[in-house]
Amino acid sequence: MKNLYIKTIVVFLLGQLLVSSCNDFLDVNKDPTKVKAEDVNLEALLPTVLEATSESHYEAMNAASCATHQIDQYFGYYTEFTLTSNWSRAYLECLNTLSVMEEKATEKEAPHYLGIVRILQALNLGLVTDTWEDAPLAEALAGSNNITPAYDTQQKIYQAIFDYLSEAEEYLKVQESTYPPDNDDMIYGGDLKKWENLLHALKARYMLHLYHKGQFTASDILSEVDLGFTSNEDNFQLAYNEVNLNPLHSDVALANETGNFTVTHGKYFVDLLNGAIYSVVDPRLPIIADKGASTEYHGLASYDPSTPASTTDLTRDTWYAKENSPIIMMSYSELKFIEAEMALETDPARANKAYLEGITAHMNMLEVEGSEIEDYLNNPSVDLGLSIDLEHIMKEKYIALFLNFEVWNDMRRLKYDPKIFRGFEEPDYGGRSEPAARALYPVSEQNRNATNLSSHIREFTQAMWKDLD
Incomplete structure (x- = not known):
């Protein structure tokens, strides 16, 4: 039920009021006129956090898509960016709400909600660390008890991501639940199989991020691919409508x-x-x-x-x-291109097949005419057979993941290599010729938590731990 419409904008408006009142290290002000998230049920919190997660991806892709030249700004090219609003949203609206959901799901003995919570925690942590690198984790959600949390390394955050996804798998495997998600799950409509497919697809994505560091093998990643998305129907995306506009x-x-x-x-x-x-x-x-x-x-x-x-x-x-187009956070096309890249060295036939399937899936999503799809796939500069190479895989992945944050992860991971990204030209960032590697930490965080943050500050063009060989 990937295109399940938002039931009513009231749910979102209520949810935003709830989350905005939560105590967090980023905001300890209290408004007694607002309802606390702790007083709201899971059915109201899940759509709220799904919408906030989608909004986070939208904001992040705006900056990332400029860095990858998918889009550009009419008013001049950026030199650096901070994504301040996304920092606040990640902790106040996403991770804090998910922490409340975790407590409520535990109290109600609702394992399937816990599985969804763990997946969304992993996804939001991934967006945080892939944007800024090191970030608060262990001490992040203590509220007014700790408004200056310590920073955890990207390495620890990635370990937490994999731990969360493994825990999610166990929760989703529980056969019976007296409190299952249903229409409040605006993406999959409570279909647990699709959530399972997503967690394996996410494992493949995050393993790929660390592949060149030797932490995972191509076989490890392909095993997760095999358990992941099976079609566009599995796409992790939030659909919008004429009331709640894209x-x-x-x-x-x-x-x-x-x-x-x-x-x-x-x-x-x-x-x-x-x-x-x-x-x-x-x-x-x-x-x-x-x-x-x-x-x-x-x-x-x-x-x-x-x-x-x-x-x-x-x-x-x-x-x-379009007003009802989705924000796509992970797609079947992305997974097929991961498969193509990982199969390239040992099984070029599988790599080419997955590559063509990735193109086809994206074209089908856009409703390209069947004859045009066939003509494109049959072009000898597209279907390379056993001569398939990384350049063409990444070219097609770049197109299929238009306006998706993951393209920036690919380019950073592959060092913006012009032999892979043919024709890509990196502009001069105020005298710095190196490409964009990260967002800068928000000024508000530098002012509020300078003691803990100072040793983690890096230059805009300095590669993250995950992108170093």
């Missing part, structure tokens, strides 16, 4: 219509699809980008004034910016 629609498409231009497609992204870098023209381009009255597709490169003027926009007619 934020890309409300924040970008509608803003652009009124002249408040924000972001649009990056030149590199458009050039991958319009034939400028590869010889094939991709049928997904007119579905993803609107060129208006222009005759050609040109993306924006605000860091290079010598490039042609941008002709594309993310309008309400483009697939990702």
